[in-house]
Amino acid sequence: MIQNRSAPLPSELTRWLSINRLATSDLTEALFAGIQATGWDQESVTELYEDLLNTFANGCCFYLASAVARFTGWPIAGLWRRAGELRLVHAVLVNPHTGHGYDILGSRPLAEIRDELAEVTGSLSVTALAPIGDEFDETELATLAVIARGLPWMPIADPEHDLEAWRRHVRAYADARTHSYSRSWPQQTVPMQSVPFVGAGA
Known part of the structure; x- marks a missing residue:
């Protein structure tokens, strides 16, 4: 059984989320826009940054991808470590028309996401991964939808969303997920298709 809490190992996560990669990401661009729109102070932005990365780059990427897939019908790609024990490293939503992947850092070609993680x-x-199905908690799904709508690169983004309300949803979800992996939140397994995901390129 492979649990859907997908993430690189801690040392790998630090190297993946390098200063250069973060600085050039859609996420950083969006947060700077949020600062200009709301006047968030440095502490608020730092906390929001940490909540988003610690949650959706370090365990809940599959939840976010599954939630958005509910609205778009787009497929989800799973990136698996080949060496040693089979391990799901990351999950991203994929635009079937362009081959671009969507995760917490932004949108870029799926092959690029694979290469940067590799x-x-x-x-x-x-x-290809089967998204979380009917067993998805509806309250969690609604919260994830609000969070995704606040990410400008996501296909369900809402440019009119309330930034301050969005920040509170991110904080609440990060708190809930951080403290509940071993308790109330469902721990679903990840159904995996045996064929390679064609959007990843050669």
Whole structure:
């Protein structure tokens, strides 16, 4: 059984989320826009940054992708470590028309996401993942939808969303997920198709 709390190992996560990668990400651009729109102070922005990255780059990427897939019908790609024990490293939503992947850092070609992760994890396989189905908690789904609508690159983004309300949803979700992996939140397994995900390129 492979649990859907997908993430690189801690040391790999630090190298993946390098200063340069973060600085050039859609996420950083969006947060700077939020500062200009709301006047958030440095402490608020730092907390929001940490909540988003610690949650959706370090365990809940599959939840976010599954939630958005509910609204778009788009597929989800799973990136798997090839060496040693089979491990799901990351999950991203994929635009079936362009081959671009969507995660917490932004939108870029799926092959680029695979390559940037492979730099720190070693060789990766990319396969299609079945999204979390009817067992998805509806309250969690609604919260994830609000969070996704606040990310401008997501296909369900809402440019008119309330930034301050969005920040509170991110904080609440990060708190709930951080303290509940071993308790109330469902721990679903990840159904994996055996064929490679064609959007990842060669």
